[in-house]
Structure formats: structure tokens, C-alpha cells
Amino acid sequence: MENSLVLYQVDQRVAYLTLNRAEKRNALNPALVEQLTNALLKAQDDASAKVVVIKANGAVFSAGADLAYMQQLQHFTYEENVADSNHLKTLFETIRTLSKVVIAQVEGHAIAGGCGLATICDIVFAVPEAKFGYTEVKLGFVPAIVSCYLVQKVGETLAKKLLLTGELFTAEDALKYNLITYVTKAEDICQIVENFAVDLCNNASGNSLMLTKQLINQTSNTWLGECLTNAVSSNAQTRESDDFKKGIGAFLAKEKIKW
Numbered sequence: 321m322e323n324s325l326v327l328y329q330v331d332q333r334v335a336y337l338t339l340n341r342a343e344k345r346n347a348l349n350p351a352l353v354e355q356l357t358n359a360l361l362k363a364q365d366d367a368s369a370k371v372v373v374i375k376a377n378g379a380v381f382s383a384g385a386d387l388a389y390m391q392q393l394q395h396f397t398y399e400e401n402v403a404d405s406n407h408l409k410t411l412f413e414t415i416r417t418l419s420k421v422v423i424a425q426v427e428g429h430a431i432a433g434g435c436g437l438a439t440i441c442d443i444v445f446a447v448p449e450a451k452f453g454y455t456e457v458k459l460g461f462v463p464a465i466v467s468c469y470l471v472q473k474v475g476e477t478l479a480k481k482l483l484l485t486g487e488l489f490t491a492e493d494a495l496k497y498n499l500i501t502y503v504t505k506a507e508d509i510c511q512i513v514e515n516f517a518v519d520l521c522n523n524a525s526g527n528s529l530m531l532t533k534q535l536i537n538q539t540s541n542t543w544l545g546e547c548l549t550n551a552v553s554s555n556a557q558t559r560e561s562d563d564f565k566k567g568i569g570a571f572l573a574k575e576k577i578k579w
Contacts, residue, residue, distance in 0.1 A: 326355040327377075328362060333521040334514070335362075335369035335420075342378025348433045349386035350407060357411045364418055370521045372418065373513060374441060375425035381450065382434025385461075390568050393559055401556035408433065408465050409548050412440045416469070416537060419530040421520060425513045426450050427506065431488075436466035439473065442533065444500035445513050446491040452499065453488035458577070460567025462558045464551035472540045474498055 327338040337359045339346040346352075356374075363372045376382060396404065415422050415437075424441035429451045438444050438452070446452075454470075456463040463470075463483050471479045474497050482489075482497075494500045504512050520529065558564055563579075570577040 324355065325352045326359045328359050330366065330369050332514075332518050333368065333370040334517040335366060335372045337363065337372060337374050339374070339376035339382060342376070342380075344386060345380040345383035346376045346378060346434065347383050347386040347389075348408070348437075349389045350404070352386075353407050353411050357407075357414050360411075360414045360418055360422075363420060370420060370526050371517045372420050372422045373425055373517055374415075374422060374437070375513075376428065378428065380428040380434075381424075381426045381430040382437055383429065384432025384434050384455070387572065391572060394565055394568055396559060398556050398560060401559045402552055405465065405552040405555040408436075409552055412436065412465060412469065413548070415440045415442075419533070420526070421529055421533065423513060423517055424500075425509060426491075426500070427509060432456055432461075432463075433466075436463070436469075439466055439499060440469055443502075443516070444494075445502045445504050445509055445516075446494065446500050447506040447509055448491050448503055449506065450491045450494075451488045452491070452494045453486065454483050455486040455488070457484065458486045458567070459571050460558070460561065460564040460577075462554055464555040464558070465548065468544055468547040468551055472544075 325341050327340050329336045337356065339352065341347065341352055360372065363369050393401070421443065422441045424438045424444040426438050426444060426446040427450070430438045431453050432455050435452050435454055454463040454466060467479065467483055470483065478497055491500065491503045495503050567577055
């Protein structure tokens, strides 16, 4: 288990899913995305778990896409890029539709895909030092999948600001934007998240939590499916563009990108 990219532990009816790729700043690659999806499905079926917490080992919650994998993407076909985007879509939809409440415990920066991962969780705790940002446009990517959820969560005007500028922002800003739920001191966050999750387990009906989450989600179900389908296609198309190849090439070479 220690070699797993996602660790799984249940304590007091709370399933803790820990991103375990600290040496790569918990960057998202296909293996981590697949293991996290599988861990969520395991928690779904685990009768001993009532609430789920996603957290991370190391100083960074998740830095987004893996550098080595970004190099590979430059040589993917359109069909391969569609398949890759669908894996991230599946992860995000698994979190959104999971019958159990999913809490994010963000103790470090959450950037690009990592910010998307936090965005999709039901409840988000973050330390004041954490930075957030959807930085995809700065590298020639598009924040395609997360855009479908972000507009619903914060509104079109703010979503445009965050996605089009790609700027980093603080946990306090994220709280102000209604992107996260709580800002909690680093020395307190583990205990506070544990208390919050255990309180849900002890004082709320699991069936009621599931149905309430479904009721909230159903307001966006009609258009979300079409939005995600278009987002996957947009992701794949972008990765075939000259701008994408230029952005990734410069980023990997640690050169300033001149757009």
C-alpha cells in the first residue's frame, strides 16, 4: 500500500483518500487519476465508511498535470486525447455523483487540475497559505472539464475572471468567491476536518445526505452532460494546436512563453 499513488484508510467511519505522490507534487497523471477514481468507488461500496476525505501527502495538494505526461501529450492523436480527457471527466463526475459527502482537505497549493479537483468536492477546507489557480491558458491548455462545474459554482462573471486570466489567488479569496467552504489554520486543519466528518457521520442520516446531494446536483444535470461532452472535445482539439505545443515546449524548457 505504501507504494500506491492513493492511500486508503477508514477511521471512525471516515474514508481518507490520500494523494501519495509528494515527490511529484501530487501531479495528476493517468495512474493517479485512475487510482483515485477506484478509491472513491471503493469508498462508495465500503459499508464501514460514511464520509470521504481527499487529502495529500507533502507540501502541495496537487500541482496539476504531470510534466513527463505533458511531454507525451504532444504526440497524442485526437482520439487518445479524447480518451485521456474522459478519464479526468470520469474522476470529477465520480466525486460529484458519489452517494457519500466528499470533503477536500487542502494543505498546500492546488493548481490547474489540482484546483479542479478541489473545486468539484462537496466541502473544501484549506489552510491560509494555500494558493489556488486555473493556470491552463498560460500554457496553451484550456480549463475545459472544470469550467462546466465552476460556472455553476461561482457564476459566469467570476468564472471568466478566474479561467481567462489564469491568475493565482489565496485561500481567503477562494473563500470569498464561494469556491471553498472554510479557511483553517495549518496546525488545526486535520483535527477540524476530522471533527466535521465524524459529526456528519454521527448526526446525519447517510440516506438523507445522499438524497440531499442528489437534489442539489439535479439542478445542473440537464445541461452538464452536454457541457462535459463539449469540454472533452475542446480539450482534445486544443492539444493539437500550435499554441499548445509552443506553451508546453517552453514550459518544459523553463523558458518564458511569449504569446
